[in-house]
Amino acid sequence: MTHSPVIELRDVSVRYGDVPALESIDLAVSPKEFLGVIGPNGGGKSTLLKVILGLITPDRGTVLVLGRAPARARRTVGYVSQKPVFQNDFPASVWDVAIMGRAGVKGLLRGYDVEDRAAAEEALRRVGMLQFSSKQIGSLSGGEQQRVFIARALVGKPEILLLDEPLASIDPTMQTDFYELLQSLRRDLTILMVSHDIGAISVHVDTIACLNRRLFHHGTRELTTDVLEATYQCPVQLITHGPVPHRVLKEH
Ligand code: ADP
Ligand code: MG
Secondary structure: OOOOOOEEEEEEEEEEOOEEEEEEEEEEEOOOOEEEEEOOOOOOHHHHHHHHHOOOOOOEEEEEEOOEOHHHHHHHEEEEOOOOOOOOOOOOEHHHHHHHOOHHHHOOOOOOOHHHHHHHHHHHHHOOOHHHOOOEHHHOOHHHHHHHHHHHHHOOOOOEEEEEOOOOOOOHHHHHHHHHHHHHHOOOOEEEEEEOOHHHHHHHOOEEEEEEOEEEEEEEOOOOHHHHHHHHOOOEEEEEEOOEEEEEEOOO
């Protein structure tokens, strides 16, 4: 059975002035796919997410999100950006941060109603942070904050969740918990998660995309050394750590 893709890019290219960030990207993401996007720093991973969000209009090519132009599909997409949204002394509670995600649904000036509060409560419960509602966001650990940002992305009830390097601020010992959360969310969502950690991500996702300006691979998470070397343009070796074999980069 074939499903029409949830996200589709055809021959998409993006430049920042003279700098090419994405070149001739063809990508089709299926409903409920959990896709890990890997690639080196500067490889265009964040740019790809911004194109899907409609924050960047490509210089060339077509982007469809649920069959619509990205700007028109914006409300179906939840997004957790790579850059921290707040300084640690930002005077907002966990509840404030989560419910802010409703502003994108109905506009900022309207104030929050019963439906908004119910959505915020449900989202915080889903990420296991409801009991921290009154805590100041900056007082939480990186992993807890990331959960709240995911709740904020979920309150608009998206069909697609885009996560840009969500593990960067999370203690490695907490990463398993984080992946468990994503596994529980993926039942209702198509998830694109950006990472530069090839090892951990490949254990948890369905598919991997290797991006370094061009798309070198989209498909099985069992990556060949050739694909990784083409993406990272440096030697890669296979090693084992933890219970599952991981391919990681050689020192270089
Ligand atoms: P990644 O997320 O994989 O690290 P990015 O998408 O952030 O990669 O960046 C891809 C390329 O585009 C890099 O060369 C980066 O320096 C450049 N770039 C990203 N954002 C901008 C911007 N706003 N202005 C100019 N160049 C940018
Ligand atoms: Mg990035």
